[in-house]
Amino acid sequence: MAKDHASGPDDYESLIEEVLEAYPEKAKKRRAKHLTVSKPSEDAPDATTGIASKCDTQKSNIKSIPGVMTIRGCAYAGSKGVVWGPVKDMVHISHGPVGCGQYSWSQRRNYYIGKTGIDSFVTMQFTTDFQEKDIVFGGDKKLAKTIDEINELFPLSNGVTIQSECPIGLIGDDIEAVAKQKKKESGKTMVPVRCEGFRGVSQSLGHHIANDAVRDWVFEQDESEAVKAYEPGPYDVNVIGDYNIGGDAWASRILLEEMGLNVVGNWSGDATLAEIERAPKAKLNLIHCYRSMNYICRYMEEKYGIGWMEYNFFGPTQIAASLRAIAKNFDETIQENAEKVIAKYQPLVDEVIAKFRPRLEGKSVMLYVGGLRPRHVVTAYDDLGMVIAGTGYEFGHNDDYKRTGHYVKDGTLIYDDVTGYELEKFIEKIRPDLVGSGIKEKYPVQKMGIPFRQMHSWDYSGPYHGYDGFAIFARDMDLAINNPVWGMYDAPWDAPETGPAIAAE
């Protein structure tokens, strides 16, 4: 399958122009602002990657165009699906019609330990299942009764969040009043979240609204017993923005603990409400998914004086740099421990790279993911000798694109809120060796004969964080690219150059 390759930056510019040709004038103008090629930068190169490029020349975090097949989701997905859903000992009500909760049920792979349906509720779908009468007469009474029934049938649940679906904000329901009332009656934490799907332009506003709900309905309430009982220590940290997909947070926690740190709260994969409540007692917030949880870190800094820092646990280069950067905030013991942890895992890293790098060296990758991974996984690919041809965010903001300049070289194709059409055309022309994106993109790309990995769910694998996760990541990229199936797409009798079979010497 010989195809044209659009290999260099010049080609990418003309490729963008070519792809935009298909649009009607109004849409073309709007889409042109989201597509670019990263430019050389005057800034000092990043200390870890040695890279400086300019990736923030295009627009982001603005409305998608109707009818173009955006890959984005909604605010509800950002709140229920991402931020709140993984909190395991609370019941999260999908408040409204049945669909939203049904389609998002158990799809994020937020691993947790607990007795599901008894003291943990992550992989369950609780809904008020709105009917026409609820739309006409309002759903507050039904919501109140729903919470009563949850408290009766799931007595060990430690609270309830109300995840608003589109109709709630349109019909004028007062879920905050219901939440206050139910909190008064039951004594349990009640969190109303105004994450109706029509709000904002993507999942992103849902993250922000969910962060604000943590602030208003957890932090700014009376201190719980769990908080009162906690004795803070000098090495207490929170991990913020790790949703424990396929066990990511566990493969991260083990490293932080080996360093001598206490992870008081892990937000929000495998988290309990107590881990959320106690977070303000920690010394430092370590934030992995900046996009979805920077808001609450900024708030904690302002209100409780807790510093925060971004880190990256994808691939050994970034892990080592992150461990050292984290340790710098603590005493020499922790700093020595960080070196010990890095040294301990170095043989594993060497083995993994020795085994997989020769099989992946020079392979090109195109990424299109959410709000963190389009940059955060880049160095992990680099550790395996793989190169990024293009990357983009579903719901990144300008500050994400700015940060991307520390990860990708100039001359990389950048696409924001890419449409199905654009992504297909880019892939067709660039023919990368691997595409990393989501379930909706997986099968079209594979039909084109290009290996694919889902980079939201880790394609049902993982963890990919930490040293243990890096081994799995490397193995997965290898099995995706080097599977024999990609060589079987053409029927042998159709290949024009096929001559008579010649016996091997």
Add this chain to the structure above:
Amino acid sequence: MPQSADKVLDHAPLFQQPEYKEMLAQKKINFECGHPDEMVKEIGDWTKSWEYREKNLAREALTVNPAKACQPLGAVFASQGYEATMPFVHGSQGCVAYYRSHLSRHFKEPSSCVSSSMTEDAAVFGGLINMVDGLANTKALYDPKMIAVSTTCMAEVIGDDLNSFILQAKEKGSVDTDFDVPHAHTPAFVGSHVDGYDNMQKGILSHFWDKAERVEGAGLNIIPGFDGFAVGNNREIKRMLDEMGVDFTFLSDVSDVYDTPSDGEFRMYSGGTKLEDARSALNAKATISLQEWCTPKTMEYIAGKGQETAALHYPMGIQATDEFLMKVSALTGKAIPDSLKLERGRLVDALADSQAHLHGKTYAIYGDPDFVYAMARFVMEMGGEPVHCLATNGGKKWAKQMEELLASSPFGKQGQVWAGKDLWHMRSLLDTEPVDMLIGNSYGKYLERDTGTPLIRLMFPIFDRHHHHRFPTMGYQGALNVLVKLLDTVFDKLDDDTIIPGETDYSYDLTR
């Protein structure tokens, strides 16, 4: 250190290593503030009791683990079954991301669909501009032959009028005036995905038929209904109709859409009902719906056009297939050929060979209304006893049909019908009145885990097993596939129960 490059440990074994078990145990003790283990055990036991069941069944507001989706999903699925048709859902865009993901996760195939991406300003001013721009963009980028418009609940709540919006969009030149843009209002807060399927089918047919004059011919229309096994089933139904020499038209056929080859080309559209055929289907002598509960409004509309109609309940099993063939024969005058009789005989032969292993086995069945009906009926044909028959999207009329079905056979005596109930209800039912096997979809795996009831996946969606939907469950051949699934479950359980060497393996029989 447990991980190695040589033998990479995946998540399941990795977190069973002592380092991780210890870490998680410490997390629990030091940070989680959970309930004491004894209390968790006590409540866990309580949830299995009759007392809990009564409280659970008395729920009035809360739904937990329902077995249904919302209307637009069914509308998208129905639309995708027409030639080069792009489903266009008017409303919030997150919904479309969900439908596409949901369908792709089941079929392991691309699922194309667009949204009009309405946001807060559209909530205030209405989504007319979104419709106008959206139709133009969809047409330009994806070159469909038809754009089938349905709605999310947002557009329904604010009251957007699709008919008027589409007319206005055409006036503004978004698409040509004669371009096919059928539509259906599909409020997510009414009914379920089967009703969305119905509304969209009616929308598409009335788009083609409303202004046309019917000239009765001899053809037969088939409406398959919402079916996760559509790839295998539609082809099997078509094969049987070909065997009979019937002139037929499938109205919405996703079998090629959800089964495109891997040969280097991504086909956004493939197969489906030709628009010309959909148009001329008005002239058919009759229409058969394979799933009554997926098509009430559509069939009423078709009958109103003067066609004979018949609605079945998912032709799976012997009698249901017999009825399907006899109905086709009666409506078309074509005889049922000996080749199909031979297939029937072979199926009966297989059932006779295996009857001892299935006689008296008890079942819980859940899913869409027609499927549950067919499955219960087939189970009884095999000498099995349906104990719990549950459809979250089943209503009173469905319940009555089910009760009549169960009353028609001695094997239905202990059968109970649970209309409108969910899978958390089912958990209580299985705990208090256990059965040998559970038939449903992938969500049933949580019931399998909690109650120990072996699960057989025969209902949409199936996310955690691959490719079953490529094989039919309808017709005699399909019944054979279903039979083998049930038998494999029985035999696997028998082997699992007798596999301890020197203890239970006296019954670990080589021949069964």
